[in-house]
Amino acid sequence: MRATLRWAHSDLRTHRGEALFLVLATAGIVASLLLATALFGYATNPWQRVFTQAHGAHVTIHTGASAQVDRLTGLTGVESVAGPYATESATLASRGARAFVELRSTSQEPPVGRPLLTAGRWLDPAAPDGVVLEARLAGALLAGPGDTLTLQGTGRTVTVLGVADSAEPRYRPGEQPGLVWAPPSVVRDPGGQVIGLRLTDPGDTDYAVQRAVTVLGAGAIGKVSTWQQARAEAQGDNRLLGQVLGLFGLGALVAAGFAVHGAITTRIRGHLRDISVLKAIGFTPAQVVRVFLLQHTAYALLGAVAAATLAQALGSRIPGRLGDAVGVWQGLPGQTLALFAIPVAAVLLIGATTGLAAWRAGRVPPVPVQRPLAAPGGRLSPVARRALGLRLPPALVLGWHKAFPRGPRSVATVARLALPLLLIVMAMNAWTTIDRFHSSPERIGLPTALTVHADAGLADRDTRALLERDPQVAAAYPGVEVAALVPGQTATIALRGLGTQRDPYPYALAEGRPAHGRDEAVAGQGLLDLLDVRVGDWVRMTVGDQPQILHIVGRSIEPENAGRVISTSLDTLRDNDPRLAAGLYEVRLRPGADPHEVAGRLAAAGHGHLDVHAVTNPADGLSPLRGVVVGLIAVLALIGLIELLTVIGGAVREGERDVLALKAIGLSPRQITAITVTATACTALAAVLAATALGTPVAHWLIDAQGRSSGIGAGIAAGPSPLLLVVFGTAAVLGAAALAALPAARAARRRLADTLSAVA
Structure with missing residues (x-):
């Protein structure tokens, strides 16, 4: 065990940057998944809490004043009813703000669909002009307990006694009238009535509505709203934010797993001699596997614990809706389980991918096999030989050949690097779609x-x-x-x-x-x-x-x-x-x-x-998504950087055995450096092309699928401009080439004795 720890400590000192990147990437991924879980809880729990505590009605039916709604109490499947209550349409005004409202006549707090007071008190017979406002309506009117509101067109005023939450559809200017509970003395000219039905089986909602319409007659029905509609409206954009975070968090987790797998596989190929020495001095295959497995699992565990700690301690202090969501989530019963299960799942996934790669290290023979000298990347293809015959720069030809010589291994390298880039392209599409909602509302139905x-x-x-x-x-x-x-x-x-x-x-x-x-x-x-x-x-x-x-x-x-x-x-x-x-x-x-x-x-x-x-504009509720997209791009860029460093390290290590041959044919150290830089740039270019070609169609499909599920419909997706994609691809390729330049130059200028030892 002491030898294992010494080897792990030595390796950590040699690859500090790689270890730091793995820790930060894991932390970012786990934080994204935790925030997604918080947003899902924030989207669904407040309404569900209100509905449960209020003993809410599953069906709310508005009818004419003469409808015999009492006949609904005997319907099969109806457990209890709220009302019926006489209703009157009116307009309330306060401090220059106006709102179209439904005055609902009630003399006492209803047992079904009862409002949950958040401020003030319930209706009082001693205050015949007192009313209770639904919470969102109160916010729109900037009104609270004690304020006086004007009933426009009547010359009368009412006094706000309280503010309450309701499980019914909330006030939306120009779409859904606000709900006002008032005594009969305020509702003087009722034009309709409303009744709520609480069902024994909520799954029979459609059947209950059909039966109610049959009993009352279609002409008597004004409007029907169900608990599913109220829940969907209450969840709103928070659910979409949670879905986006969860989708990209899972995608980033998979990308991180592949990045870890690629990093370990590349390091194993570059340390075959060291692994052989470990086995020669007594390390068993299981001990070799354990070294890599424990080391990278520790990195993942450190990042996951850091993310969970920060989310618990500082999550509620995030400004805006994300902070509110975390604050609500921290008070939910399942929060502790999620805070433990998500980091554990992330660590297990990274550990599984690490184990697959480390298993190869256990199969390395204890006697190192001398590798033959060959052209970079193997035997030159006819195309490469023809390109050299056309007097193209040897560094470009050999670099291109070195990037794509190995069949499945080259495809796997490009795929691992393309995955985080693909997710970045998808995030750019999401950003552009939100921008179009703001800049061109006429194209999304407004x-x-x-x-x-x-x-x-x-x-x-x-x-x-x-x-x-x-x-x-x-x-x-x-x-x-x-x-x-x-x-x-x-x-x-x-x-x-x-x-x-x-x-x-x-x-x-x-x-x-x-x-x-x-x-x-x-x-x-x-x-x-x-x-x-x-x-x-x-x-x-x-x-x-x-x-x-x-x-x-x-x-x-x-x-x-x-x-x-x-x-x-x-x-x-x-x-x-x-x-x-x-x-x-x-x-x-x-x-x-x-x-x-x-x-x-x-x-x-x-x-x-x-x-x-x-x-x-629906995009107003998606404003927090901009910050989410920026954070996701940063996490994905970090994962892509890890994979890119792995590609560069593998190219440099595999190029060490080619230095002698390249110098023998007359190439200078600068040309040898250009071969590795070109190979890295070609790999990055292939990954960028694959990510761009797949990212935009996949993003459009996902955005349109979300549009269809929300009822808006497909056709709202917008992709980034070709210029932005070109800038993104160019920056990725040039960045890869710049990162490869320094280690490639060092390898090309190594002493002859060092090169011979690498070949041996």
């Missing part, structure tokens, strides 16, 4: 910057004139959005009519063509998946008791409502249902206009008749 809701006191013609009067407004598209029941009556979707035949809405299409003709529509990926239809099919849906039959002629990129949106022109919806009137306007601004500044100007010009909101 051609407009503002959403305007007009009340009944303002006519359509007057509203459009008011909007288009602003000098920074390029166009205003009138429309309407209603909830529609899908065939089978298991869920509701968003049916939108935007633009007119003369001024069509500029949808971002990924498939098919725009909807120009009568009864033509475009749909999001989420709707196509929900209904199991394709472009070219006809679909029938119900709005109240009025059927709508539309022909899907294109697939649009829909970042809203999980892609469960079908869109046509306002003229088409009016032809099918003349009662529909425009109350929604999508406003496209001129380049360079500030959406928030224009929104404030339009709201002031509307004198209380317009509710203006800036359109939410």
